[in-house]
Amino acid sequence: xxxVLKDRIASGAAAVLVREGLQNWSVDRVSRHRRRALVxxxxxxxxxxxxxxxxxxxxxxxxxxxIRPAETGSVTRVQCSLTILGVTKQDVIxxxxxxxxTRELVQQALRQTATKFGIGRYLEKLEGVWVDYDDERAEPLxxxxxxxxxxx
Numbered sequence: 132x133x134x135v136l137k138d139r140i141a142s143g144a145a146a147v148l149v150r151e152g153l154q155n156w157s158v159d160r161v162s163r164h165r166r167r168a169l170v171x172x173x174x175x176x177x178x179x180x181x182x183x184x185x186x187x188x189x190x191x192x193x194x195x196x197x198i199r200p201a202e203t204g205s206v207t208r209v210q211c212s213l214t215i216l217g218v219t220k221q222d223v224i225x226x227x228x229x230x231x232x233t234r235e236l237v238q239q240a241l242r243q244t245a246t247k248f249g250i251g252r253y254l255e256k257l258e259g260v261w262v263d264y265d266d267e268r269a270e271p272l273x274x275x276x277x278x279x280x281x282x283x
Contacts, residue, residue: 156274159259161266168264168271174251176238182250183215191216194244196237205229211240213248220247 155178156170183192197210210223222244226236246252263272 156260156271158264158269158271161264162261165266166264167261169259169261170271170275171259172254172257172275172277174242174245174254176241179241179245179250183245187216194241196240198233198237201225207233207236209233209236209240211237211244213241213244215248218248220244222247 155173155175157173159169159171161168192213192215194214195212197212199208200206201208205228206225207228208223208225210221212219212221222240224236224240224243226239228236231239242251246255257278260275262275264270265272
């Protein structure tokens with residue numbers, strides 16, 4: 132059942148993500164002169180939830196979180212448990228609360244755990260793309276397109 136579930140979620144979610152343009156392009160780093168940025172394709176937590184709702188239905192999946200201070204300083208540890216059609220997978224992330232809110236860490240944990248089911252995993256295979264960058268607005272000036280192999 133695990134492979135059938137994974138295939139159903141991954142193929143259905145990936146196709147809809149691309150077709151509806153629901154991937155994000157996140158700035159990975161900015162050039163020394165701050166005129167260019169390396170961007171990478173990603174998805175956010177709300178997209179993961181929307182896709183799960185669309186592919187398996189709202190009653191067929193659930194998520195839970197264990198949030199606690201890590202062993203050092205201001206670092207927080209977030210463990211996400213994601214259950215889809217009775218199959219549960221987990222992942223753990225750590226982040227500095229001084230730099231990220233707990234909500235951001237929870238969202239990151241959900242995205243990361245969802246990749247274990249194949250949701251958005253293909254985006255990790257994409258290389259970053261350098262684009263023009265507006266340093267004042269802290270955002271890319273253009274949106275790259277996905278390569279042909281990443282389209283459904």
